[in-house]
Amino acid sequence: MAHAAHHDDHAHHPTGVMRWITTTNNKDIGTLYLSFALLMFFIGGSMAMIIRAELFKPGLQFVDPQFFNSMTTLHALVMIFGAVMPAFVGLANWMIPMMIGAPDMALPRLNNWSFWLLPFAFTLLLSTLFMPGGAPAGGWTMYAPLVLQTGEAFPFLIFAVHIMGISSIMGAINIIATVFNMRAPGMTFMKLPLFVWTWIITAFLLIAAMPVLAGAVTMLLTDKFFGTSFFSAAGGGDPVMFQHIFWFFGHPEVYIMILPAFGIVSAIVPTFARKPLFGYASMVYATASIAFLSFIVWAHHMFTVGMPLAGELFFMYTTVLIAVPTGVKIFNWLATMWRGSMTFETPMLFALGFIVMFTIGGFSGLMLGVTPADFQYQDTYFVVAHFHYVLVTGAVFAIMGATYFWLPKWTGHMYDETLGKWHFWLSTIFVNVLFFPQHFLGLAGMPRRIPDYAVQFADWNMVSSIGGFCFGATQLLFLYVIVKCVRGGAKASDRVWEGAEGLEWILPSPPPYHSFVNPPLVK
Amino acid sequence: MSEQQRNTMRTVRRLLLVTALMFAFGFVVMPPMYNAFCAITGLSGKTGRETEAQAAAKGVDKGRWVTVEFVTSTSAGLPWDFAPLTRKVRVHPGEVTEVDFAVESHADQSTTGQAVPSLAPNTAARYFKKTECFCFQRQQLAAREHRVMPVRFVVDPDLPKDETTLTLSYTFFRVQDSTVARDAGPTAKQGS
Numbered sequence: 278m279a280h281a282a283h284h285d286d287h288a289h290h291p292t293g294v295m296r297w298i299t300t301t302n303n304k305d306i307g308t309l310y311l312s313f314a315l316l317m318f319f320i321g322g323s324m325a326m327i328i329r330a331e332l333f334k335p336g337l338q339f340v341d342p343q344f345f346n347s348m349t350t351l352h353a354l355v356m357i358f359g360a361v362m363p364a365f366v367g368l369a370n371w372m373i374p375m376m377i378g379a380p381d382m383a384l385p386r387l388n389n390w391s392f393w394l395l396p397f398a399f400t401l402l403l404s405t406l407f408m409p410g411g412a413p414a415g416g417w418t419m420y421a422p423l424v425l426q427t428g429e430a431f432p433f434l435i436f437a438v439h440i441m442g443i444s445s446i447m448g449a450i451n452i453i454a455t456v457f458n459m460r461a462p463g464m465t466f467m468k469l470p471l472f473v474w475t476w477i478i479t480a481f482l483l484i485a486a487m488p489v490l491a492g493a494v495t496m497l498l499t500d501k502f503f504g505t506s507f508f509s510a511a512g513g514g515d516p517v518m519f520q521h522i523f524w525f526f527g528h529p530e531v532y533i534m535i536l537p538a539f540g541i542v543s544a545i546v547p548t549f550a551r552k553p554l555f556g557y558a559s560m561v562y563a564t565a566s567i568a569f570l571s572f573i574v575w576a577h578h579m580f581t582v583g584m585p586l587a588g589e590l591f592f593m594y595t596t597v598l599i600a601v602p603t604g605v606k607i608f609n610w611l612a613t614m615w616r617g618s619m620t621f622e623t624p625m626l627f628a629l630g631f632i633v634m635f636t637i638g639g640f641s642g643l644m645l646g647v648t649p650a651d652f653q654y655q656d657t658y659f660v661v662a663h664f665h666y667v668l669v670t671g672a673v674f675a676i677m678g679a680t681y682f683w684l685p686k687w688t689g690h691m692y693d694e695t696l697g698k699w700h701f702w703l704s705t706i707f708v709n710v711l712f713f714p715q716h717f718l719g720l721a722g723m724p725r726r727i728p729d730y731a732v733q734f735a736d737w738n739m740v741s742s743i744g745g746f747c748f749g750a751t752q753l754l755f756l757y758v759i760v761k762c763v764r765g766g767a768k769a770s771d772r773v774w775e776g777a778e779g780l781e782w783i784l785p786s787p788p789p790y791h792s793f794v795n796p797p798l799v800k
Numbered sequence: 801m802s803e804q805q806r807n808t809m810r811t812v813r814r815l816l817l818v819t820a821l822m823f824a825f826g827f828v829v830m831p832p833m834y835n836a837f838c839a840i841t842g843l844s845g846k847t848g849r850e851t852e853a854q855a856a857a858k859g860v861d862k863g864r865w866v867t868v869e870f871v872t873s874t875s876a877g878l879p880w881d882f883a884p885l886t887r888k889v890r891v892h893p894g895e896v897t898e899v900d901f902a903v904e905s906h907a908d909q910s911t912t913g914q915a916v917p918s919l920a921p922n923t924a925a926r927y928f929k930k931t932e933c934f935c936f937q938r939q940q941l942a943a944r945e946h947r948v949m950p951v952r953f954v955v956d957p958d959l960p961k962d963e964t965t966l967t968l969s970y971t972f973f974r975v976q977d978s979t980v981a982r983d984a985g986p987t988a989k990q991g992s
Contacts, residue, residue: 383808450815458808488819492826507831510916511875511973515844518834522826585841585923 298393301385302790303370304687309392310367311680315756317359317399318673322749324352329711329745331728332738345728346414351402353417357534358441359399361668364676365537366391366448369476371687373452375781375788376470378461378797383454391447398440405430416726418527419494421508421519425501435498442487449480449487461780463799467561470779471554474561475540478568479533485572486529493522517582524575532571534668536564538635538675539606542628544779545682546610549625550617551776556609563602563609570599580651589648596646603639607632622774623697627678630705631671638666641716656726659719665712670705677704677755684759685773689787690766696758703751710744842925845918847968849936850929852896855954860894866955870899871969878913878974879906880941885948893957896931901949901970905941913972914938920967927956928966938975 291299297309327348331339340348370388374381382388405412410428413419419434427434456469456477469477496507497519506512508519539560547554554560576584576592584592610632619625641663645651654660677700685691714737719725723734730738769786780799784792838844868891870884885900905911915935919925930936934949941947955966 384812446819450812450819453815454808454811457811458804484815484818485822488823489826489830492823492828492830495827496831510971511914511975513916515834515838517844518831521834522830525826525830583843583922585843 303382307367307370310363314360314364321355324348329742333742342728347412350413361534361672378793379459384451391444394444398437401433402437405433421516435494438494442491446487449483452480461796471543472540475536479536482529482533486526490526520579524578528575529571534672538672541675541679545624545628548774548776550614552617555612563605566602581655593648624678624682626701627674631674634670657719658715658723661725662715685769686786692762700754707744707748714741842922845922845925847919848929852931861957865890867965869967874972893955896954898952904946912940912975915970915972918969924963927959
């Protein structure tokens with residue numbers, strides 16, 4: 278689509294659907310990843326609509342509890358592994374080679390394979406909805422022994438997770454290999470755009486964390502089918518060990534989903550503040566510190582399983598310590614904007630929305646990190662509110678901001694600025710109507726992952742559901758803006774944004790199919 | 801192959817090695833490491849084992865009393881009644897004490913169960929040692945069999961002074977017919 282104008286010099290390429298199946302071009306694969314992520318965003322979003330419809334009022338209205346539990350489980354798996362992570366990989370594919378002055382990714386065929394594993398993984402996962410016994414319903418965390426009661430869907434769940442993991446690991450290896458070996462002459466590490474830096478660190482987190490998840494789910498598989506008892510108390514195993522291994526993966530995973538967002542905001546804010554990023558080096562070190570700390574905080578997800586006091590204290594202190602490098606980032610963005618010549622185009626609005634609302638999610642995270650308080654909040658809607666603030670108004674808002682920021686570069690057309698702003702403001706209002714009341718519900722004691730609740734929670738649940746439906750509907754506007762921009766619009770200039778800095782902006786919009794065949798000189 | 805391709809392949813080989821090592825860490829290293837950690841700290845409530853001679857060597861601390869309570873449960877699928885004959889005993893640390901548990905099967909055929917102990921508070925678990933226990937082996941009951949099973953235990957005199965009440969719980973799990981041939985699991989002995 279974006280490359281129609283360039284097809285004439287690539288007549289040997291297959292056309293139609295075979296072009297997309299056989300492509301090894303980083304831009305094509307980036308488009309595939311982003312389209313796949315958008316599709317999954319709507320599938321996972323539909324599941325969230327079912328959840329909010331059921332919770333609109335107390336009592337059981339639309340779905341039976343088993344199916345409700347499947348919805349919470351699949352909503353999480355689809356959004357994490359299908360929407361947010363592939364969207365970041367898609368952005369990396371499009372932007373990293375251009376940002377470092379490389380013609381393509383280092384391993385183009387591996388790149389093709391990493392993407393095309395994903396549709397198979399999600400076909401496996403979503404096919405479980407039609408199986409006897411239903412889809413997995415034990416929560417995305419797959420805690421043993423509950424998940425071992427899953428019916429025929431169980432091996433499908435495990436293999437889907439395996440395939441998603443393989444895809445992520447290959448994507449990560451590709452990104453590291455690209456940045457380490459294909460930078461343009463003069464592009465030293467400390468000149469890399471922060472989006473590239475945050476992605477390198479994310480890629481290392483993926484390589485370190487995803488194999489641990491693969492190990493954990495393999496143990497589930499052998500416990501279920503091959504008679505081992507890793508997590509079965511009857512055979513001398515320990516179910517709590519699953520939680521330790523899972524969260525040893527799970528907490529780095531949280532940062533896998535937010536570090537690239539930090540990189541995006543660090544690209545958008547300087548552009549629209551028309552000032553260089555404040556504290557570049559401290560941003561790099563802060564990102565690396567967050568990545569390191571993410572490996573020694575995992576048990577804060579399981580403060581209530583019964584740990585010695587020393588363990589509770591250790592994990593509380595390391596958890597709260599993460600606020601320091603995160604605060605460095607927030608203050609650097611604020612300092613970047615300080616006395617800048619700011620304008621408020623849609624990408625900047627999303628970046629500002631990110632900074633404000635991610636900070637709200639960060640603060641509720643601090644509250645959860647305090648062990649004695651966590652004993653009250655554990656498994657309530659307060660946790661749901663917390664991680665949706667960091668993931669929806671954090672990761673997803675950053676991805677939307679990145680889409681508006683780079684869409685003119687990818688397509689060569691400006692998107693509809695008026696509709697973009699409508700999309701931002703409607704999303705921001707309704708996402709807060711959706712998730713802010715969940716703080717109150719959680720503090721009042723409403724447990725998460727339940728299809729029915731006490732009547733005292735009715736009012737805020739209704740408000741939350743209304744916000745949910747409106748937020749969901751608003752995303753159709755996002756889809757419309759993207760499709761409209763891809764199909765046409767005002768011609769975008771090479772630089773697109775007045776304050777844009779970086780190698781990707783010296784290329785034409787849209788960039789040639791193979792950019793930087795001759796590496797640019799970086800001063 | 802160009803210089804750049806060689807460098808790329810070297811990067812890829814190293815990263816694949818890291819991937820393999822991290823998988824091994826999760827799959828091979830973490831479970832034994834976790835069990836060892838639990839054995840040292842008593843984190844999982846798993847209790848210890850020693851001989852009567854070892855227990856006698858430490859002497860009896862007549863100066864203090866510890867209350868030991870017993871609770872029992874049976875997992876779903878095992879039609880047994882299982883109860884302690886003594887609900888609680890007061891013992892001196894270092895004193896070997898015997899208590900009895902009764903189990904009765906309601907099944908019409910032979911059934912096999914494995915008892916798994918757990919001690920609360922788990923910070924005290926490593927000071928609770930058994931010299932003899934029905935949980936050391938799996939128990940096979942004939943149809944409708946009734947059996948009284950002893951446990952001989954000793955509370956280590958090193959038990960911290962602020963621990964005055966310990967609760968020992970046993971859960972009987974069914975050993976499935978398909979897994980009878982198998983040993984009770986890689987870590988069962990340690991857990992006994």
